[in-house]
Structures are given as structure tokens and as C-alpha cells.
Amino acid sequence: MDLKDFIREIPDFPKPGISFKDITPLLLDPQATQYALQELLSEVEGPVDKVVAMESRGFFFGLLLAKELGAGFVPVRKPNKLPFQTISKGYELEYGMDTLEMHIDAVKAGERVLVHDDVLATGGTAAAVRQMLEEQEAQIVQFNFLMELSFLKGRDYLGDHTTHAVLRY
Ligand code: AMP
Numbered sequence: 001m002d003l004k005d006f007i008r009e010i011p012d013f014p015k016p017g018i019s020f021k022d023i024t025p026l027l028l029d030p031q032a033t034q035y036a037l038q039e040l041l042s043e044v045e046g047p048v049d050k051v052v053a054m055e056s057r058g059f060f061f062g063l064l065l066a067k068e069l070g071a072g073f074v075p076v077r078k079p080n081k082l083p084f085q086t087i088s089k090g091y092e093l094e095y096g097m098d099t100l101e102m103h104i105d106a107v108k109a110g111e112r113v114l115v116h117d118d119v120l121a122t123g124g125t126a127a128a129v130r131q132m133l134e135e136q137e138a139q140i141v142q143f144n145f146l147m148e149l150s151f152l153k154g155r156d157y158l159g160d161h162t163t164h165a166v167l168r169y
Contacts, residue, residue, distance in 0.1 A: 091128035123154025
């Protein structure tokens, strides 16, 4: 099965020059979704205590991964979405800054964590999550993505951590 057949590319969305990788055709197909999940799991070296996933498209496979791995699920969200006390990290966007938040009790020191998102682009998002987890003294087992836009060299921000992407563009 070629999973790229289930990724719809939308030119110039959400702004000119960006080719948006739309995973909703994949999510519509249960067999392709199951296959993608197995591919995401293929290089995970367990055990994993928590799956940390980024708002919002990281949540789809993040929760499936957590269930398969017998791990807890941790949502990372944009500011002021999480109701309890949070830790937060600012990161640079192409224009300006943004912030990500995680509940303060979500990940404990020494826990083995898998970080999942749909797309690794510039790596800014994943690098911010990396910093939050390192500050929590978590052990990052793997950065895990459905797609990597390799020409943007995002994995350079993830240091020595293992980075697995199912599809490369
Ligand atoms: P970055 O911080 O640049 O690595 O961007 C990663 C985040 O932005 C992920 O949460 C993706 O969902 C989203 N993203 C970035 N580029 C794209 C793209 N071309 N298509 C779909 N989502 C993208």
C-alpha cells in the first residue's frame, strides 16, 4: 500500500508557497489508517510510558499509538486551552512567536516518552516540545511523524534523539 495515495496535497494553503499535506483522506480509510499506525509503530523501542502529541492533527494517531503501546496520552495545546496548571514553551514561527502548553502533571521525571505529530516541517514545534520534556527530565524514546518535509531539515533541531517518519517529501 502506498500511503502517499491517501495524502491530499493542497497548494498555497493556508498561505501562498505552502503545500499543505492533508491527512483526512487517510483517516477516511480504515485499512490505510491501520497500515499507517503499524508503520508508525515499526521502529518504536518500548516500553513507552507516555505518548505526547501536538494539537491538533497529532491527536489522531497519537491516541491510537498510546493505546497500542499501553501508554498514557498527553495533549500539547495552544495557550489557554488546557484547564489545569501548565508548563509552557515559546517557539519561533516563520513570522513571530507562538507558545505550546502541557499540563504540569502530565509527564514525570524519568518517564519514557514518544513524541508524535502528523508533519515535521521546520522542526520548531517538535523542538519546543523537546525542551519542555527535557526540563521535565523525561526520557525521549522517539520523535515520530507520519510525514517529514526533509528539505526543511527539521530533524536537525531534534539533536541525537531518534526520529522516525513514515513518509518523506
Ligand atoms: P514545524 O514547527 O514547522 O515543524 O511545523 C509543524 C507543525 O505544523 C505540525 O503540527 C504540522 O501539523 C503543521 N504543518 C507544517 N507544515 C505543514 C504542511 N505542509 N502540511 C500540513 N501541516 C503542516
